[in-house]
Amino acid sequence: MDYDEFADNILSYVKKLPADKRVSEEEYQRRLSLCRECESLRSGMCLKCGCYVELRAAKTGSRCPDVNKKW
Ligand code: SF4
Numbered sequence: 001m002d003y004d005e006f007a008d009n010i011l012s013y014v015k016k017l018p019a020d021k022r023v024s025e026e027e028y029q030r031r032l033s034l035c036r037e038c039e040s041l042r043s044g045m046c047l048k049c050g051c052y053v054e055l056r057a058a059k060t061g062s063r064c065p066d067v068n069k070k071w
């Protein structure tokens with residue numbers, strides 16, 4: 001699987017999250033914007049927890065894993 005296919009799979013998964021498990025688009029973009037500025041982000045993965053931030057940021061109840069939570 002190449003990167004584009006992988007990214008498409010993540011987006012597809014996010015879109016299939018039930019509405020009550022998914023944050024608003026505004027909150028999703030706010031979280032991703034904070035991740036993009038974070039020194040712990042590498043190729044879409046958070047080095048604090050090993051997750052893909054595009055998945056983690058989409059879910060209600062998810063938090064940034066940093067000690068100093070950014071979102
Ligand atoms: S989830 Fe938190 S620690 Fe991880 S990349 Fe995003 S802002 Fe940084």
